[in-house]
Amino acid sequence: MGKKRKKKRAGRARSNLPPEKAGPTTADRAAADSGAVAESGADADSAPGARAPGSGVEVDAGAGVAGAQDEAPPPEPEAKGQDSDFAEGSLASAAPAGETPPGSRRDFLATAGGVLVGACAVGAAAGAARLAVPDVLQGPPPRFPLGRPSDFKVNTVTWIRERDLFVVRDGKGFGAFSARCTHLGCTVRRTADGFFCPCHGARYDARGRVLAGPAPAPLPWFEVWLEADGRVWVDTDQEVDSATAPLSLPGTRKAGEEG
Amino acid sequence: MSGFWAALGRNLADLPGNLVRGLRPGTGGEADRPARRMRRAFVYHLHPLQVSARSLRPLTTLGLGLTALTLFLALCLTGVLLMIYYVPTTRDALASTQDIQHAVAFGAFVRALHRWAGHGMVAVVVLHLVRVWATGAYVRRELNWLLGLALLVMTLALAFTGYLLPWDQLSFWAVSVSANLMDHVPWFGDGLKRLLLGGDSVGQAALSRFYMLHVAGLPALMIAVLVYHLWRVRKDGGLAVPAGAPVERRPAWPHLVLREAILILLVLAAFSLLSLYLDAPLGGVADPHNPSNPEKTPWYFLWLQEMVSYSAVVGGFVFPGVLLLGLLALPWLEREELDVGRWFGPRAGRIAVIVSAVLSVAALAVFVTLYLSGGANAKVSNWLNPATGMIVLSALVFLAAGTLSRSTRVAFLAGLAVLAVAVLGFTLLGVCRGPNWILYWPWEEWPLVW
Numbered sequence: 116m117g118k119k120r121k122k123k124r125a126g127r128a129r130s131n132l133p134p135e136k137a138g139p140t141t142a143d144r145a146a147a148d149s150g151a152v153a154e155s156g157a158d159a160d161s162a163p164g165a166r167a168p169g170s171g172v173e174v175d176a177g178a179g180v181a182g183a184q185d186e187a188p189p190p191e192p193e194a195k196g197q198d199s200d201f202a203e204g205s206l207a208s209a210a211p212a213g214e215t216p217p218g219s220r221r222d223f224l225a226t227a228g229g230v231l232v233g234a235c236a237v238g239a240a241a242g243a244a245r246l247a248v249p250d251v252l253q254g255p256p257p258r259f260p261l262g263r264p265s266d267f268k269v270n271t272v273t274w275i276r277e278r279d280l281f282v283v284r285d286g287k288g289f290g291a292f293s294a295r296c297t298h299l300g301c302t303v304r305r306t307a308d309g310f311f312c313p314c315h316g317a318r319y320d321a322r323g324r325v326l327a328g329p330a331p332a333p334l335p336w337f338e339v340w341l342e343a344d345g346r347v348w349v350d351t352d353q354e355v356d357s358a359t360a361p362l363s364l365p366g367t368r369k370a371g372e373e374g
Numbered sequence: 375m376s377g378f379w380a381a382l383g384r385n386l387a388d389l390p391g392n393l394v395r396g397l398r399p400g401t402g403g404e405a406d407r408p409a410r411r412m413r414r415a416f417v418y419h420l421h422p423l424q425v426s427a428r429s430l431r432p433l434t435t436l437g438l439g440l441t442a443l444t445l446f447l448a449l450c451l452t453g454v455l456l457m458i459y460y461v462p463t464t465r466d467a468l469a470s471t472q473d474i475q476h477a478v479a480f481g482a483f484v485r486a487l488h489r490w491a492g493h494g495m496v497a498v499v500v501l502h503l504v505r506v507w508a509t510g511a512y513v514r515r516e517l518n519w520l521l522g523l524a525l526l527v528m529t530l531a532l533a534f535t536g537y538l539l540p541w542d543q544l545s546f547w548a549v550s551v552s553a554n555l556m557d558h559v560p561w562f563g564d565g566l567k568r569l570l571l572g573g574d575s576v577g578q579a580a581l582s583r584f585y586m587l588h589v590a591g592l593p594a595l596m597i598a599v600l601v602y603h604l605w606r607v608r609k610d611g612g613l614a615v616p617a618g619a620p621v622e623r624r625p626a627w628p629h630l631v632l633r634e635a636i637l638i639l640l641v642l643a644a645f646s647l648l649s650l651y652l653d654a655p656l657g658g659v660a661d662p663h664n665p666s667n668p669e670k671t672p673w674y675f676l677w678l679q680e681m682v683s684y685s686a687v688v689g690g691f692v693f694p695g696v697l698l699l700g701l702l703a704l705p706w707l708e709r710e711e712l713d714v715g716r717w718f719g720p721r722a723g724r725i726a727v728i729v730s731a732v733l734s735v736a737a738l739a740v741f742v743t744l745y746l747s748g749g750a751n752a753k754v755s756n757w758l759n760p761a762t763g764m765i766v767l768s769a770l771v772f773l774a775a776g777t778l779s780r781s782t783r784v785a786f787l788a789g790l791a792v793l794a795v796a797v798l799g800f801t802l803l804g805v806c807r808g809p810n811w812i813l814y815w816p817w818e819e820w821p822l823v824w
Contacts, residue, residue, distance in 0.1 A: 252574065253573055301665040311810075313666065313667030
């Protein structure tokens, strides 16, 4: 295992140093490990991708010489004995410039770096998406007064246009339900026997139960109560079962049941 | 002194020639050759030096990709012009659009061009997808197929976000109804709707978001993906060519470049003419509490709306899900290289598509008739409706065609043809929906309703 890692190191040194200098520079890091010097040196010599000594020396002279001069002896001849080993190394080094051999430290760092940057990007995107989901909704509050009881005559249905609501009052009490069709949210209209959605033809009876059409659910009823201020209030966040709404609506309900 | 005057006089005399040469590098003598080569190189950056003679024939691609690209560029230009006057607030949006329509020089023309080019781009991009599917040009080009699907989704999103901006009755309710389709998406529908609308219904928050997406977010994304898409076409070796067919090559310049220039000009001319004579519609101010009768989505979502009027779950989720999965899976499950680039592939493919299309039309007619005459029982129609029927038929045709022909190409041609017929059929039904959601023939006059 340790041997393998050393070989990759040698490969890296080779890529930016002239061949003669590669061995010693690597050796300075791998000095503690025996055999490293020989291996890397031999590697460098046999690498097909290595630069020609002439050009390399001139360009990289500063860095290469500085690293090389104070340390490590030149490659030792016993490297020849490890033929099979450095043949393998040569194969790895035959990869085109810029590609890292799989399993190497550079490969690991590149992958880890990519994953980290990717994770940051995903995190930033998630944050941006979260920003776009509003924590405070615009519009009027869900709880609001409908008016004084005397504003609504007995046995009538009143359309509260601005809030898409119907308020019903009969002999027993008050009720309120949504005027928004449960299909695709259009405002329903009153008909002789109930309600009708002009958008896609859903029909409801007088209590908002589905008679026909694509509506998947009845019109929702909301909680209403008489507040201490003497007005009838509604909370459109609180749905109630229409069957328990405190009213009977004798006239209209009968027509709805017949239809 | 005299040298100065002489030089000035000479330069003035030479001005016409020097203007031409100086402003158009590459037209001069030998010294200008590098510049000339660079101009040519720009074209070769987009196209290879030589292209197959096949790709020069109009019927190979119908020029749909380039038409879409042309319309996209026209939309960018006209869109920027419209931004000069448009104000994205619920109070001023309609008024500023009316200004563009009536009080701005060439405003009505530019607005009409933007509107019709937008509709045209949706149609052309869909046809482009159909062409790539029908000619098997997705084989071994998985990435570009996926990029293309992304571009289709972005095109629809751009058209949809733009639809709201005039803030008239038509646009408000069309977008409201479409956005409420998301109520029927299970689990994440509500979150998605809030993310898009910035609330539970269409209001100022939605208008701001749609404006941002329409003029900045989506176009930026689209340009990035579009460039990648075009680059991949070239990297994948240009237009798909049938395996084993002899390839005859022609120089891209002038053969291909000339044809492309002609197509671009024809497209621009056609849409300009259309926009001169046909104004973009503009209705009265949006009334969020009073929909018209009937209220419809834009035409490219009518098929969804029609299916959702049968069943919210099947129409809004199952059918589009099956269609999208089929399209996503296509280049991974269908990898036959034979007959790539040929319309409807091998002979068996052509037969299969014809049989499957005829079968689908008949089945759709039967399903719809049964559904409409069957009375509305919500519990049953939730699963037993024409949309479900077409999904099942598609699966059956897919398996049957594949088994009989032993070819994945034929199976996907026949199976997706059923879904294509379904989308087309439901769109036509949606077009025919009139007041009270009753079906009328397109030439029939609608009765007056309140």
